[in-house]
Amino acid sequence: MDFGGVTVDPDEPVFRARWEAAVMAAALALLSAAPARGWNQTLSSFRYARERIDPVDYLGSPYYERWLTTVATIAVESGVVRREELEKRAGGPFPLARPLRVHGLENPGSGVSRFAVGDRVRVWQRHPLGHTRCPGYLRGHVGTVLRSHGASSLPDVEVHSRLRVQEAVYTVRFDAGEVWGDGQTGVCLHADLWDSYLETP
Amino acid sequence: MTTDHHHGTPPAPVERRAVALEELLVEQGLISHEDIDAVQQEYETQLGPMHGARVVARAWVDPSYRERLLANGTRAVHELGIEGPEIEHLVVVANSPEVHHVVVCTLCSCYPWGVLGLPPNWYKDPPYRARVVREPRVLLAEMGCPLEESVEIQVWDSSADCRYLVLPERPAGTDGLSEEALAGLVTRDSMVGVEVL
Numbered sequence: 001m002d003f004g005g006v007t008v009d010p011d012e013p014v015f016r017a018r019w020e021a022a023v024m025a026a027a028l029a030l031l032s033a034a035p036a037r038g039w040n041q042t043l044s045s046f047r048y049a050r051e052r053i054d055p056v057d058y059l060g061s062p063y064y065e066r067w068l069t070t071v072a073t074i075a076v077e078s079g080v081v082r083r084e085e086l087e088k089r090a091g092g093p094f095p096l097a098r099p100l101r102v103h104g105l106e107n108p109g110s111g112v113s114r115f116a117v118g119d120r121v122r123v124w125q126r127h128p129l130g131h132t133r134c135p136g137y138l139r140g141h142v143g144t145v146l147r148s149h150g151a152s153s154l155p156d157v158e159v160h161s162r163l164r165v166q167e168a169v170y171t172v173r174f175d176a177g178e179v180w181g182d183g184q185t186g187v188c189l190h191a192d193l194w195d196s197y198l199e200t201p
Numbered sequence: 202m203t204t205d206h207h208h209g210t211p212p213a214p215v216e217r218r219a220v221a222l223e224e225l226l227v228e229q230g231l232i233s234h235e236d237i238d239a240v241q242q243e244y245e246t247q248l249g250p251m252h253g254a255r256v257v258a259r260a261w262v263d264p265s266y267r268e269r270l271l272a273n274g275t276r277a278v279h280e281l282g283i284e285g286p287e288i289e290h291l292v293v294v295a296n297s298p299e300v301h302h303v304v305v306c307t308l309c310s311c312y313p314w315g316v317l318g319l320p321p322n323w324y325k326d327p328p329y330r331a332r333v334v335r336e337p338r339v340l341l342a343e344m345g346c347p348l349e350e351s352v353e354i355q356v357w358d359s360s361a362d363c364r365y366l367v368l369p370e371r372p373a374g375t376d377g378l379s380e381e382a383l384a385g386l387v388t389r390d391s392m393v394g395v396e397v398l
Binding site for chain 1: 340
């Protein structure tokens with residue numbers, strides 16, 4: 001897919017209107033209220049809600065409009081507001097992200113740290129329907145572990161259950177010419193990948 | 202649109218939807234109008250690339266600070282009293298005549314808010330996110346940052362908890378400048394890696 005050129009607005013304000021700040025503030029408020037109210041909503045849940053937005057809308061709407069859909073989806077799924085109320089107040093349809101379709105864990109995680117700096121690793125070839133932070137463009141490709149970070153909660157589990165699986169995250173280096181198969185040289189790509197996304201080649 | 206039960210009916214205007222959500226969250230006691238004003242004020246005035254620029258200028262004039270910054274970005278920016286969000290795992294990567302670094306979040310829009318503020322729209326939009334990993338040399342040239350073929354490009358995709366900041370090279374001819382004057386030369390784009398100073 002050719003996305004075309006990058007459009008830069010040198011005079012872009014932080015927020016173009018107050019409602020954009022309101023959306024940001026609402027996201028922060030829902031995140032901070034979640035533990036006390038017993039909602040399983042973390043930053044990963046917001047990312048997953050955004051991934052459930054219709055792809056045409058995702059690609060076609062401005063950033064804060066995507067965020068509005070995301071935050072409203074989280075608010076409705078947490079039970080704090082009802083969609084009908086939102087639509088009544090807004091005076092028309094209020095699009096939300098698509099409903100959760102994945103129940104259960106597609107990737108229960110390794111929960112461990114299996115690799116060390118310098119190891120060659122292959123990114124797994126799985127394509128979950130639910131949330132993951134394993135970038136699609138790296139799947140199946142082999143890279144080298146550059147750094148090993150501490151354990152961190154695996155988003156694939158966090159979003160889809162109340163469990164938390166802590167596993168190591170590694171910075172892995174890939175050769176862009178190998179990833180894209182186009183012979184480009186002198187370009188390294190790095191991504192930070194959870195242990196369970198990787199296997200020994 | 203996104204909804205599955207409103208085929209053909211356009212959504213309410215985005216601002217009216219945002220106000221509807223705000224009112225309902227206020228009525229539920231989750232947020233106040235003052236909270237929103239405070240968030241707006243904070244993100245418009247307290248956060249921004251001026252913090253990153255201070256970090257870069259310090260690293261240019263103080264080699265031991267530069268070393269600490271590259272070893273542990275979070276600790277080194279805290280040393281300067283910079284404490285904002287999204288820099289809990291800050292990794293600083295240094296440009297050299299041989300290597301140029303550039304930062305992206307292909308999966309969403311992760312960005313080191315505490316040192317750069319909120320990201321610009323181009324950073325969050327699909328063209329940059331897709332193309333900076335696919336054809337970085339071409340894209341950087343298009344964005345006004347042409348690099349010699351001999352310069353290696355290192356792309357950092359912020360896919361987990363680390364946030365990345367590029368330490369640009371100090372421009373030639375700036376030997377006599379104060380640290381403050383140097384900070385004034387450092388741009389946001391140079392710290393994302395889409396500009397060379």
